[in-house]
């Protein structure tokens with residue numbers, strides 16, 4: 001009988017442990033439990049990575065020309081500045097909205113395999129460690145949704161509206 005009771009509490013313990021990762025993905029709540037402390041460290045790491053890997057350079061309007069002074073709450077909302085080259089004209093996606101519709105697990109997969117048109121440096125994402133990829137997810141989810149969707153891709157034979165950056169056509 002004693003053993004049964006002991007085993008029962010062991011089972012309950014393992015069930016509650018198993019529930020923690022799912023809860024942390026669903027809630028993204030402010031730091032309260034040990035799990036949230038881990039996640040706030042990930043947010044910090046994500047903030048750092050996004051800053052040094054240059055995601056803001058394209059995904060935050062004017063970031064490159066204002067010396068990175070855009071307030072954090074306005075960052076990563078995508079852009080209306082087109083990037084035109086032989087591939088057509090691309091617009092940096094609004095990452096604040098993009099991440100709302102993606103689970104962390106899906107993002108891990110996407111980051112590993114993603115390929116996009118220039119000038120998106122998808123190969124940098126492909127080369128990132130899973131821990132760093134997860135930290136970026138936590139950070140952008142922490143920022144929350146903002147802004148509107150970026151304009152759609154324009155094929156090479158169509159003239160995009162101004163402003164756009166023109167790459168050499170070769």
Ligand code: HEC
Pocket residue numbers: 050053054055056057058059083090091092093095098116117118119120121124125136153
């Ligand atoms: C030099 C400019 C540039 C930089 C730097 C950049 N991106 Fe992008 N990104 C783009 C453009 C432009 C697109 C749209 C590409 C297309 O339409 O094919 C894009 C697309 C994406 C997408 C695909 C979204 C979708 O709708 O499928 C993701 C995810 C993404 N970027 C994440 C990042 C992250 C994370 C970083 C930093 C590590 C980053 N980007 C850095 C320009 C950039």
